Amino acid sequence: MRLFEAMRAARVPVVIADDWVRPPFVDWSSCCIMIKENSIGELPQILRKLESRAEQIARNARSEWERVFGEENFFHHTVEAYLLILRAREKATTTQKLSRYAKVVRAPYGRMILRTLKDKVLGR
Template sequence: MKLMITTPDINNTDYGLEFVNLICVSATNCPFKAHSLTEDPEDADAILFINRGGGEYSELLRNNSLVKKFFHKSFIYESSDSPIDFMRGIYVSMPKAHFNIKRHRAYGYLASINEFIEPYVQNFQHQPDLVFSFMGAATSPIRKTLFHKQLFIELPETLIENTSSWSNWNSHNPLREERTKRYAETLARSKFVLCPRGGGTSSHRLFETMQMGRVPIILADNWVAPVGPEWELFSIRVAENRISEIPQLLTLYEHRYEEMGEKAQQAWEEWFSPKVQFHRLAENILSLLDESRSGDL
């Protein structure tokens, strides 16, 4: 399949062009060699728009000349927390209630927002000393429950921290480097990592946990898991209303954390790492094209 990668964010106000470049590099280094890039929309079998925001970005997409001319073969990669189902494509946080297998595919984020994850993956040499941890902002009801009830405050081998007072996105904050390093170190110190949904049904933390080789505990009832990885082999999915049962549940899994963590890291490498992203996106687009060819849309 010949795939054209572009973005409605031509001014790069939301990193649209940077993410297009990331996928182009992934295509160049792709080990599968099953699909190719093209810059010619006429020649392309499909056009994939990288869209990372809502509001004005959706308006830009609707008014895009390529979308208007080639809507039948246009698709979107959408990582915003509140996606709008304007176009068939790949969605990170499309809620289960709105997820339509004939129009949507689920996938992860194209880049971590914490540049210290990879150095800790490579250089952290110690055994984890925390059974589980969570550092994050109160951006969803499940997270607010986690903080307000302080469910695990008496457990000495856990770390729960509300980071609502600062943002990973603020690159000008003088404390950002210290805090993002501490976040990466906390992941590395943890056998298991709580991964509650954030503003969207997904979260960067889930994929960063896998990359780190730690076991994600997924607390996101409406999240749709991407097809491919055998999630049951390396993650634990817990209903949001059963969060208080996690310590008891982990007595069944703690002896397996190393094995599960290794499988989590392998799954990240195979399905979400930069070297495979172009191929995985292309395969998802191809499966959506097959849906339309079958006449089932």
């Protein structure tokens, strides 16, 4: 959520992640700074090196937000993203599907959801 708020406010989004799944349709390389997780200690130096480009990156962020998430295109891009997700799920192997569910189960809230469902099924 904060990523999109930064884009809308014409600020430079900084994403610190190794395996970030980029939302589709956005030219992330032009409007975002991406930092590897193991480079977090170098963040101040990295940002200082990019300071001269900050205004342009911020303008690009706002421009991309308008182009993809703005009033005229939001519905279209939302539907297109949904269709991409459906296609990917249809192509997923059983192992990939189980892996996705396993990630949810390993999350703290995932266990809570499963316990709640189990209790409801068992009538507790």
